[in-house]
Amino acid sequence: MNKVLSALFAVFSIVFSTVGLSACAAESISKNETETSKVETVKTDSAKSTVPTERAIFGAGCFWKVQYIMSKVPGVVKTSAGYTGGKIDNPTYEQVCSHTSGHVETVEVLFDPKKTTYHKLLEAFWANHDPTTLNRQGPDQGDQYRSVVFYTSPEQKAEAVKYKEELDATHKFKKPIVTAIEPAKKFYNAEDYHQDYFVKNGQVCH
Structure with a gap:
């Protein structure tokens, strides 16, 4: 890897080295479904205006840690913890953890291009995760923890494959x-207690 890329990895690793990743162990509360699209607009509270954004979805183990990491990338407007890539509608946390839905714990990222x-x-x-372990991140095991990039456009696919x-x-x-690179399927918001879990509770999965 060239020196620039190595340096970038080092920076991200240092910044987030204190953030650890839990296994499935909580009850469902509520969730909202988000439609698949590449470009969205997000209302900003301060400016009271809409910001054109692009959309990306990543699975890298427990979504508590992933959401926190992605939210800290400059230019990211909004992040949501949720479920992607499964075979049923409106999955619950329990269904995802029981491996009956086929979904992955993911984070939807809206960013200002x-x-x-x-x-x-x-x-x-x-x-910020180990992309060489199949269906596992640290002590968390299961297909819901698999490493995957869900691309929302041909451009994202090409860039992810090249990288x-x-x-x-x-x-x-x-x-x-x-790491799998797959077309994005419908993203379902996870239950409320999963959203911004690290910010609210000061801990992540391991």
């Missing part, structure tokens, strides 16, 4: 990367 790039999000994604190939070619990780 004028202030950051999809490439920056990919940097944060790959620098993954560069990481493998430069042996950034000792083992081959198993």
